[in-house]
Amino acid sequence: MPRTCKEGNCVCTSNAQLPETITQLRELTQVTDLGQDLESLALIGTQFENALVTTRNNSAPISDTGGYGPLQTNDMPFRLNRRRITLRINRSVNLNLARSAEDRAQNLHASLVATNSQGTVFHRVQYASAYDVRIANALASDEHWRPQTAVLAPMADNIVPLAVIRQARENWDTADAGTHLNDLLIDGGQQRRKCLPYIGKDRCWRVIPNVVASFLCFLSDQKRSFTRMVPAPSLVQAHVGSATDVSMIGEVFMARFGQSTFSLNCADIAEAWVSACNRYWQLELFDVHKKAIAVLAADPMSETGSRNDFLASLPRAA
Numbered sequence: 001m002p003r004t005c006k007e008g009n010c011v012c013t014s015n016a017q018l019p020e021t022i023t024q025l026r027e028l029t030q031v032t033d034l035g036q037d038l039e040s041l042a043l044i045g046t047q048f049e050n051a052l053v054t055t056r057n058n059s060a061p062i063s064d065t066g067g068y069g070p071l072q073t074n075d076m077p078f079r080l081n082r083r084r085i086t087l088r089i090n091r092s093v094n095l096n097l098a099r100s101a102e103d104r105a106q107n108l109h110a111s112l113v114a115t116n117s118q119g120t121v122f123h124r125v126q127y128a129s130a131y132d133v134r135i136a137n138a139l140a141s142d143e144h145w146r147p148q149t150a151v152l153a154p155m156a157d158n159i160v161p162l163a164v165i166r167q168a169r170e171n172w173d174t175a176d177a178g179t180h181l182n183d184l185l186i187d188g189g190q191q192r193r194k195c196l197p198y199i200g201k202d203r204c205w206r207v208i209p210n211v212v213a214s215f216l217c218f219l220s221d222q223k224r225s226f227t228r229m230v231p232a233p234s235l236v237q238a239h240v241g242s243a244t245d246v247s248m249i250g251e252v253f254m255a256r257f258g259q260s261t262f263s264l265n266c267a268d269i270a271e272a273w274v275s276a277c278n279r280y281w282q283l284e285l286f287d288v289h290k291k292a293i294a295v296l297a298a299d300p301m302s303e304t305g306s307r308n309d310f311l312a313s314l315p316r317a318a
Contacts, residue, residue: 018108022098022119029108030101032141037094038234040139041112041125042071042087047135051127052109053085055230055237059268059293062230062237064260074185078178080227080240080300088178090185090234099136102128112136114235122232160194168195172203177280181295184231189284189292196273204275206317212285213266215314216253216296220246225299228262231292240299264294274311281308 019025045053048067055062069081073091080086095114102110110133114123127136171179183192196204219226220243229238245256251267270288274281282297298307 018121018124020121022096022113022115022121025098025100025113025121028106029103032099032101034097034099034112034139034141036097036139037091038089038097038114039071039073039091041097041114042068042073042089044112044135044139045087045125046070046084048125048127048132050129051125051132053087053237054124054126055087055232055235056122057230057232057291057293059287060230060262060264062228062239062260062262064237064239066259074178074182076178077176078181080238082240086238086240088181088185088236088238090182093185093234095234097139099139099141110136112139116233123235123237160198164191165195165198168192169199172199172277175277177277177282177297180275180277180280180282181229181231181236184236184284184292184295185234188233188289189231189286190290193271193273193284193286193290193292196275199275203277204273207272207274207283207314208317209266209269209272209285211314212264212269212272212283213248213251213253215283215310216255216264217246217248219243219310220255225302227295227297227299228257229295229297230262231295236295268293272314272317274314276308276311279308281311283311283314 019028022031025031045068050065051067052063052065064085066085068087069084072079072088074089078088098113100111100113102108109126109128112125113121115121127133183189223242225240225242227238227240229236239257239260241257241260243255243257247254252263252265254263255261268287269285271286273284275284282295284292285294287293
């Protein structure tokens with residue numbers, strides 16, 4: 001869903017297909033490895049003024065224009081910022097960061113990117129203004145740094161550690177929103193998903209995945225303000241607001257929320273879980289590999305009763 005802008009040096013006018021891997025990016029333009037941890041990018045990002053910030057996984061991208069809100073790490077309370085871009089990071093994980101040069105011939109803006117161990121770009125900051133260029137260049141390169149390639153050993157599909165389940169059950173009701181989101185910053189949320197069936201039927205339950213698209217369209221048609229979150233390795237980007245433009249292309253839900261855009265391939269939703277923790281409820285969407293692809297929640301400024309009633313009304317899966 002392209003956006004237009006009357007201002008110069010703006011990144012929101014580009015319709016170019018962006019490279020999805022660091023290898024593809026290197027084939028198009030000069031790339032400088034930075035070797036910084038994600039917290040360095042999160043701190044620098046608070047100074048951006050007119051950057052286009054995108055977080056994506058295989059099923060959902062979310063974008064917004066501006067700069068990051070105040071630094072928010074996994075040991076801080078979760079707070080949605082209504083004026084800046086909400087980004088929550090896992091500060092204990094080092095990722096592969098790089099800076100790419102502008103290439104006007106290919107309509108390619110300069111950018112900062114974060115990649116996983118396979119080289120997939122899951123977080124991108126595009127910028128064009130002279131001020132934002134100076135901010136991005138403040139991240140120093142590291143000639144001796146080498147990309148991180150270590151990955152966590154996955155748990156077997158039929159094994160759920162008893163200690164993990166016990167801890168999840170004991171901490172469920174006292175955990176705040178940030179603690180629940182932190183589970184999605186580790187192994188794509190797979191361990192959390194494996195624990196959900198054992199938490200308790202009144203604490204979390206499955207709903208029919210096919211209703212998610214209709215649910216999103218309903219919220220959008222009713223101009224309901226709600227929160228959309230897209231998790232990626234070690235971070236989640238969030239935005240709260242009501243939709244201003246909505247379309248369905250096949251099974252892909254696409255919507256604009258002011259300057260923010262959000263898309264979701266509903267065909268990739270294998271499971272949908274409502275997690276209910278006191279006043280904080282959210283709808284967690286997982287793919288066939290039990291990895292989290294998106295999280296939907298109410299606007300925290302809405303009335304507690306009404307914001308949970310919608311999730312409670314979704315038809316439960318057998």
